[in-house]
Amino acid sequence: MATKVIVNIPGEEAYDVRIGTGVLDALGARMRGVPSLEQAERVLVVTDENVAPLYRDRARESLAAAGFRVPDIVVPAGEDTKSVEVAGEIWEAMAHLSLGRDCAVVALGGGVVGDLAGFAASTYMRGVTLVQVPTTLLSMVDSSVGGKTGVNLTAGKNLVGTFKQPAYVCADTGTLSTLPEREWACGCAEVAKSAVIDSDEFFFWLVEAADALAAREEAVVSEAIARCVVFKADVVAEDKTESRGVRECLNYGHTLGHAVEALAGYGTFSHGAAVAEGMRFAARLAAALAGASLEFVAAQDDLLDALGLPALAWSAEPADLLAAMKRDKKARHGQVRFVLPRDVGSWELRDVDDAVILEHLEAWARSKEECS
Incomplete structure (x- = not known):
């Protein structure tokens, strides 16, 4: 059907x-x-x-x-x-x-x-x-x-x-x-992104359905796709050409994610794996700047883990990552913009100063060294 x-x-x-x-x-x-x-x-x-x-x-x-x-x-x-x-x-x-x-x-x-x-x-x-x-x-x-x-x-x-x-x-x-497992998990990252930005209802449905989605159960897969399409269609209807700031919520996780892809070399990590890493980073940045709770950060981490998207065992020089972010098409007037979730279904778009980004990138890089 x-x-x-x-x-x-x-x-x-x-x-x-x-x-x-x-x-x-x-x-x-x-x-x-x-x-x-x-x-x-x-x-x-x-x-x-x-x-x-x-x-x-x-x-x-x-x-x-x-x-x-x-x-x-x-x-x-x-x-x-x-x-x-x-x-x-x-x-x-x-x-x-x-x-x-x-x-x-x-x-x-x-x-x-x-x-x-x-x-x-x-x-x-x-x-x-x-x-x-x-x-x-x-x-x-x-x-x-x-x-x-x-x-x-x-x-x-x-x-x-x-x-x-x-x-x-x-x-x-x-x-x-x-579809190979790597590419399956890649798609799951975008499902998770949509759920975090959309609503409690979508997010908690996905938390319950994560194992079934990772196992590719047909009914769950179809529902996940339909939920994502409805979410994206509603966002695009409000901001067709990304000129009003609404559609930029779809870039959640992509600011660091695109920089990871560029510096690691395209194809080293799947797009979804890079976006998932970007979501982890943005959630922690949001906890410092936008009032996100540590419980939210942990819940998102757990969801990404359940979907086969563990934190990457990779890092790069913070200055190089920042330079890559500034080359991204989402940057404005030399400022890097982040989609920062305040909570599930609530987000803000913020220009973040270079010094603040570097501070958090350094902490991110240290966390990779400690896990290696």
Whole structure:
């Protein structure tokens, strides 16, 4: 039984997110129900070398059965693929195929494919229809919904990008059966982030369901995805382009997390593992600056542990971490901004002085040395 969540963002066409085992087989039929795709003839599937052998044929068969012509592009797997150079190769391929504004791009894969294909779709001929078909837990609960697309630069992640809402999201939970444990835990970090920022109800549900989610119990997985989609859709509806400060709550844990990824080397730790570390750091910073209780800090630690996201046995020079944070796109006027939780479901966005950040980074680094 599939779950349907309707994402309704002011100024945009509402779109469905279908969640459940087997919904990939109805991809073509569901897309024909999208007004912008009723008369479309061609759909470009963009996927990567890991996902293509597993799910490309199923997606193509469903789309062909609905009357679409279906060329595809397979890109290398991994974060390095999310680049201006690869986006350019996709644009050139689309032009070579003589794809017009009436085509659609289907992003079949995880967050890298979703961000990259979404960026290509939003910029080719100034924008064609985008459909997201996430195949990882992380992309189902986060990146496939909300409209952010992007590519990385040498200077940092996602420094070039657009806002492009999909016309439809097809989250087939059956594809998660092939996900490695590292990537499963990566998605769990974003579930935990959403629960902490959203509400007591979501947080305490997740505390109770943590073991079942870590064990990939189907009903719990589907509910976790649906809860995250509803949470994110509500946030994005208030702040579609991250201009009012509301949407920045979705960056909880990412300030230190992105710096960890950059300094450790992309791929050393999963995005989720880095974000979880960032959540631990931000909670402790919040205890010093925003009135968060030590009980909250401990409860979050316990939840992350239960989801397979232990504290990282890694550190770096505090000055290097601070410099990486300042290069992040969320920094403003040279000031590093943190999402600081006062408690579950309550947060504030704060510019934090360099000296304060360095003090806490030094304490964080010492804690790593003491555990080694």
